[in-house]
Amino acid sequence: MKETPVIESKQRGQVDHNHGMELLRQMKSIRALEDKAAEMYSKMKIRGFLHLYVGEEAVAVGVMQSLTQDDNVLCTYREHGHALVRGISARKIMAEMYGKQEGCSLGRGGSMHLFDKSKKFFGGNAIVAGHLPLAVGMALADKKQEKGDITACFFGEGAAAEGEFHESLNLATLFEVPVLFVCENNRYAMGTALQYTHHEQNLEKKGVGYGIEATAVDGMNVLAVEKAARKAVKYIRKTGKPYFLVCNTYRYRAHSMFDAELYRTKEEVKEWKKRDPIQTFTDQLLKQGLITEKQIKTMDKEIEKEIDEAVDYAEAGTWEPVEDLEKYVYSK
Amino acid sequence: MHEQQTIEKITYRDALRQGLEEAMRKNDKVFLMGEDVGRYGGAFAVSKGLLEEFGADRIMDVPLSESGFVGAGIGAALGGMRPVVEVMTVNFSLLALDQVVNNAATLLHMSGGQLNVPVVIRISCGIGRQLAAQHSHSWEPIFAHIAGLKVLSVGTHEDARYMLGMALQELDPVVIFEYTAMLNHESEIHEDQIVRDIKKAKVRRGGKNLSIITYGAGVYKALEAAEKLMGVGIDTEVLDLRVLRPLDIDAIRATVTKTHRVLIIEEAWKSVGVAAEVTALIMEHAFYELDAPVERLCGAEVPIPYPKHLEDASIPQTEDIVDKVKKMVGK
Numbered sequence: 039m040k041e042t043p044v045i046e047s048k049q050r051g052q053v054d055h056n057h058g059m060e061l062l063r064q065m066k067s068i069r070a071l072e073d074k075a076a077e078m079y080s081k082m083k084i085r086g087f088l089h090l091y092v093g094e095e096a097v098a099v100g101v102m103q104s105l106t107q108d109d110n111v112l113c114t115y116r117e118h119g120h121a122l123v124r125g126i127s128a129r130k131i132m133a134e135m136y137g138k139q140e141g142c143s144l145g146r147g148g149s150m151h152l153f154d155k156s157k158k159f160f161g162g163n164a165i166v167a168g169h170l171p172l173a174v175g176m177a178l179a180d181k182k183q184e185k186g187d188i189t190a191c192f193f194g195e196g197a198a199a200e201g202e203f204h205e206s207l208n209l210a211t212l213f214e215v216p217v218l219f220v221c222e223n224n225r226y227a228m229g230t231a232l233q234y235t236h237h238e239q240n241l242e243k244k245g246v247g248y249g250i251e252a253t254a255v256d257g258m259n260v261l262a263v264e265k266a267a268r269k270a271v272k273y274i275r276k277t278g279k280p281y282f283l284v285c286n287t288y289r290y291r292a293h294s295m296f297d298a299e300l301y302r303t304k305e306e307v308k309e310w311k312k313r314d315p316i317q318t319f320t321d322q323l324l325k326q327g328l329i330t331e332k333q334i335k336t337m338d339k340e341i342e343k344e345i346d347e348a349v350d351y352a353e354a355g356t357w358e359p360v361e362d363l364e365k366y367v368y369s370k
Numbered sequence: 371m372h373e374q375q376t377i378e379k380i381t382y383r384d385a386l387r388q389g390l391e392e393a394m395r396k397n398d399k400v401f402l403m404g405e406d407v408g409r410y411g412g413a414f415a416v417s418k419g420l421l422e423e424f425g426a427d428r429i430m431d432v433p434l435s436e437s438g439f440v441g442a443g444i445g446a447a448l449g450g451m452r453p454v455v456e457v458m459t460v461n462f463s464l465l466a467l468d469q470v471v472n473n474a475a476t477l478l479h480m481s482g483g484q485l486n487v488p489v490v491i492r493i494s495c496g497i498g499r500q501l502a503a504q505h506s507h508s509w510e511p512i513f514a515h516i517a518g519l520k521v522l523s524v525g526t527h528e529d530a531r532y533m534l535g536m537a538l539q540e541l542d543p544v545v546i547f548e549y550t551a552m553l554n555h556e557s558e559i560h561e562d563q564i565v566r567d568i569k570k571a572k573v574r575r576g577g578k579n580l581s582i583i584t585y586g587a588g589v590y591k592a593l594e595a596a597e598k599l600m601g602v603g604i605d606t607e608v609l610d611l612r613v614l615r616p617l618d619i620d621a622i623r624a625t626v627t628k629t630h631r632v633l634i635i636e637e638a639w640k641s642v643g644v645a646a647e648v649t650a651l652i653m654e655h656a657f658y659e660l661d662a663p664v665e666r667l668c669g670a671e672v673p674i675p676y677p678k679h680l681e682d683a684s685i686p687q688t689e690d691i692v693d694k695v696k697k698m699v700g701k
Contacts, residue, residue, distance in 0.1 A: 110449075144482025153481035160448065160485070165472045171438045172473060175445020175453075182401070182427070182451055205438025212433065213442075366483040367518050369541035 053261055058319075058328045061103075061260050063337055065095040065316045068119035070345045071128055072291075075118065075135060075149070078349065079295050084135045087164075088149050089116040093258075093290035096315035097222050098123050100263025101190065101283070104218075104271040108158065110176050110189040114222075115150035115164040120192060126154045128344055129351035138355025145358055146366075167193060167200035170219070174206050177215035181278065188216040188274050196227030198244060199235050207248040210280035217280040218270055219250075222257065224289040229301040245282035257287030258313045288313075383553040385530035386416045390454070393535050394424050397452055400538060403430040403439055404456030404492075413458045414494060414553055440466035440491065444474045444543070447489035452538055460495035460509045460547070467512075474543035475518030486541045490534065496587050497637055497685050498551040503673035506681070508638035510586065513545050514614040514647070520544045520568065521615040525589030527557040528564045529612060536568045544568075547614075549587045568613055571621035577607035579699055581625040582691065583648055584635035585611040592635055595691035604699055614644055622648060623656045630661040633694060637685045640668035667694055 053061070072090045079088045091098070098120045105111065113120045121131055126142050134141025135149045143153045143162070151162035160176070163169035173191035180187045197203050198221055210217050221241055225232045232239050245252030251273060255266040263285055270281040288310040292299050323329040380388075393400050401424075402417060408431040411418035421429040432439040436457060443455035457463045463470075470491065477485045497506045514521045520542055524530050530548070537544040565572045574589060575596050582592040589610045596606040609625045611617065626632055632652060634645040645666045652664055667686040674684050 139482075141482075143480065143484070146482045147480045151480050153484055155481070155484040161477075161481075163473075165468060168441070168468060168472055171441020171469060172445035172448065174438070175442035175447070176449040177445075178442060179446040179449025179451045182399075182446075183449075201435075202437050202441065205433075205435035206441075208433060209435065209438050209442055366479045368520075369478065369486055 053328065055328045058323045059333070059337070061099055061264070062316070062319060062323065062329070063341070064099045064123050065260060065319065066337065067128070067341050067344070068095045068098065068122055069316060070341045071118055071122055071131065071348070074345045074349060075132070076291070076295070078135070083352075084149065085137070086148050086150070087115065088135070088295045089293065090291045091116050091119040093310065093314070094222060094224055094287045095119060096260035096263050096319075097220070097257045097285040097287050098192070100260045101192070101220055101267040101285070103264045104267035105188070105190055108185070108187045110158050110160060110173070110180075110187065112160045112169045112173050112176075112189065113162060113192045114166070114169075114194060114197070115162065116194070117152055117162050117192070118149070121152040121154070121159055121162070124159050125157050126152065126159060128348035130154075132348040132352040133355045136352040136355060137357075138352055139358040140351065140355040167197035167202040169193070170197065170202050170206035171209070173217050174209045174213065174215060177210070177217045178213055181213070181215050186275070188218055188271060190218040190220060192220045192222055194227065195221055195223040195225070195232060195241055196235065198241055199227070207245065207250055207280070207282070211249050214279050216274045216278050218267070218274055219280060219282045221282070221284045223284055223286045226289065226293065226301070228293045229297065231301065242282060242284040250280050250282045252282035252284070254284040254286060257285030258315045258318070260315055260319055377558045379556040379558050380527065381553065382527055382530050382549075382555050382557070383414065383416055385527045385559070386548060387418070387420070389531050389534040390417060391420065391423070393454070393538050394420065394428060396535075397538070399450070399452040400454060401428040401430060401451065402454045402456060403432050403443060405432060405434055405458045407431060407456055414550055417456070436462050436465035437469055441469040441473065443489050443491070444469055444487055447487050448477070448485060452488060454490045454492060454534070454538070457491060457493045459505065459550070460493045461505050461507050463493050463509060470513070470519070470543070470545070471516055475516050478542065479518060487543045488541050489543050490537045491543070491545045492534070493545060493547055494550050495547050496549040496551045497669070497674055497681065498587070500676055500678055500681055502676040506674035508669060510547055510614055511638050511643040514644055516615070518543070519615055521613070522546045522568055523585040523612060523614055524548045525584075525586050525610045525612065526563060526574065527559055531559055532564055532566065533568065536566065540568070547586060551587055552590070555590070565612065569618065571609055571611045571613065571618040573607060573621070573625065574610045575606070575608040577605040578629060579605045580631040580633060580695055581607045581609055581629040582633050582635055582695070583609045583611065583622065583625065585614060585644065587637055588635040588686070591686065591688045592691060594688045595695065598688070598692050599695055602696070602701060604695060604701060606695060611644070611648070617647065617651060619651055619655055622651055626652055626656040626659045630659055631698060632660070632664045633691070633698060634664065634666045635686050635691060636666070636668045638669050639671045640666060641671060643668060662698065665694065665698060667691060
């Protein structure tokens, strides 16, 4: 039987100054945006559900490097980071979380429903696994129209227990459509740990039964994720077939802002933080002499400024008139 | 061969097929996907022969995964195609309901107007073939409840022939209900009964004493009842709703204003159904036109049983309609 290859952390890819800076900047920007979102949530500026991506940054950043602007991206409700890396500005994201009409979804969606058609960013989908069939259909449409684009679909390991995951993998292989399925395995489906939700915890093995090429990668290592994603995307573009990439990662913060975290220990979280994707990557860059402390400080300041401006933009934003409530239920 | 002057009768099934065939020929972005639509020829033979004409890329057989392939249809619509997704029967549609509600009906609004979902979902339905409780559902009211959908009901041969083509002009998701019990029913296509508009209800028969408002399998039953009632001097109007969401309030108001008496016929369970909604609309828009309370004949509120006599008793039959109307007009 074919063994599923697993890329270990030690197989770190090589990186130069510019690309290293870019990856670091993207990961740091996500974390800064998320920390600010949490702050604004506690100030009751952001309401509803808020799911933060802190700890998982290397996954979105690593995978996005492999995509072009013509590829489709679909995400879960924990998607602020993906949206940001995809090119939706922090201010548009923050305004959306505020519910202001300057937001990327006109304020209609909020934190869980970021959309930007011009960036081919299709949510922000909050029914777990509900967007997987959409990804298959979008890839099918691209195939029929011979566009040559791929569709990247991010979802958690919780989604991999849903029927739609299995239906979608089966459909994708039957249709032979170019979908990159990215499982962000953060080990908890809300508060239920992996061992209680999956009998087979090497999730990449679920691809085998459907005849889908599959790999697991250390999702705390941005270079490893990037390398695995590039390999996957190369395969998809060459064959037109789907690929299943599992990124094993960890969510530092609670599932949402309502979560008291009764299901895991502080020690466990502490252990995972030792593998922090931003800190370990920073250490690597410093060690290899690819970046200086001064450059990091400058970067942090620039990011802080960008995020503060995003808050100002959201604060200054306006509410959609109530008269528009029923607009966009149907097309005009 | 028929003489040229002869008006041909066709089955409801053939009318559906012709509509589908025409849509496929007109636009190469249109494709059909569903269980058994290709090699089997369609569970009810509606798509028979289309695989040979259009090939497996456009007549796509899919595995039994309603949520998966309905969702894929929605995705294909987002991606610029014009998919027609066939759900074999309404009884399996609940497995795909999340996709319909949370994606098809929601994305336009939730994305602030960025994403259109021009998918057409065809669903076979109806009661009367002794298929027992799990295969005899009438879920039109469930779908008609969902904001963001357009919901059509094919009650006549004319709509069987032309509704799909009109649905494919829409930018929004359209759900079309087709009735299996009518598939073999033959009729002419009457030019004056064709409505090239899916915003409007249609008066299928004019009358002055009472209005029957109905849809789907109720339409021909109501027309048959109206013929019988004419024999006893009751002139009944029959309004075919055709569009269950959004309902044509103007047409409902017009028929009430004309006859001042209303009976609503629906095969779905009575509570919280389309008939209830129409009743409420009449209260809101035409209450002072009424000479008598609105009445309803609907499905009995039971899981539909297998034995023929009990199945028949579960839904309004032509004789029930005749009796009810006679009572309502005091004859």
